[in-house]
Amino acid sequence: MQKSFDISSSAGRYGVEVGTGLLSRTLAANPDAIIICDRNLSGYLPATAAEPIYIDAVESNKSLEAAPSVIVALRQRNANRNTHLIVIGGGIIQDISTLAASIYMRGISWTYLPSTLLGMVDSCIGGKSSINVGGYKNLVGNFFPPKEILIDTAFIRTLDAEMVVGGLYEAAKICYARSFEDFRDYLDTKPSYPLDPDGAEAVILKSLTTKKWFIEVDEFDNKERLLLNFGHTFGHAMEAATNFGVSHGIAVGVGMLIAINYATRRGELGAVGIERTAALAGHVKSKLGDGKFSVVVSPPTIPIDGVLEKFTHDKKHRTDAYRVVIPRGDGALELVPQQRSDEVHADIRSAYEETIADIGWQFE
Known part of the structure; x- marks a missing residue:
């Protein structure tokens, strides 16, 4: 229909x-x-x-x-x-x-x-x-x-x-970016693999009608739509540093995990935020799988120094600060400037290394 x-x-x-x-x-x-x-x-x-x-x-x-x-x-x-x-x-x-x-x-x-x-x-x-x-x-x-x-x-x-x-x-990211309630509604569509054409319709419609709000209130990426970069800044760096050996959608999923790790490491989340981001992280990891059950059959070794170089030069950053979308407080997303400092740089590196190890990938 x-x-x-x-x-x-x-x-x-x-x-x-x-x-x-x-x-x-x-x-x-x-x-x-x-x-x-x-x-x-x-x-x-x-x-x-x-x-x-x-x-x-x-x-x-x-x-x-x-x-x-x-x-x-x-x-x-x-x-x-x-x-x-x-x-x-x-x-x-x-x-x-x-x-x-x-x-x-x-x-x-x-x-x-x-x-x-x-x-x-x-x-x-x-x-x-x-x-x-x-x-x-x-x-x-x-x-x-x-x-x-x-x-x-x-x-x-x-x-x-x-x-x-x-x-x-990407669909999970869009819905979580709008609200935790939209993310729960997205989970109610039963997103999974394999996904038959009939089952896909509910997933597609939920994701697109949610994104419709973002692009109609902020067509040119000036405010609300920037929240859709959640997972992208961290994920794009992995894509580029591996010569796109990590596919875009998978990079976004892992990028969300890294953003959650970084926010937790920086003390940005309250009790409700920790619970809500854990639900999102659990969904991401359950779809990724691990070992012989991973959907990424042969993940590349992630060159951390190369990733950080690409991250540092992301077009969304400013001269004096990184600009990252992370969950804060009750888990809602915010675009947050992070001053370029040794401490912030070390936390970004640690967030990459810990997350990559947690999903069973290798880094160097």
């Missing part, structure tokens, strides 16, 4: 629809559209579809250096200001396509069909592109929402355990 809602933005309202059969429907309705697609999904397109612009969904393609090849491919297909794009894929495909659509001939319309759970529960709405430059994660980007977002839950069947769990971490 299809379900839909709208998002308000400065560029106008755009619709979100969740259901099945949406891929074939939109391709049939837009025969002249240019398709940009994750190469791994080539077998899912109908034979009647026009030849897409294929992009390999690897982190190196989510970069400013790779963007010109997509722009040139659009030109070679005679795209003009009236051309409509249909974009099919996960976050990497979304990021590079958002950038390309926004700057090609000063902007052309597009439709997005996310193929990963992470894209379905989080990144598909909000209109942001986040592009890597010179090894630094998400250093540049812009806002350019699609005309519509169609979430075809049939794509869930293409995802392995790590991809599903990574998506669930």
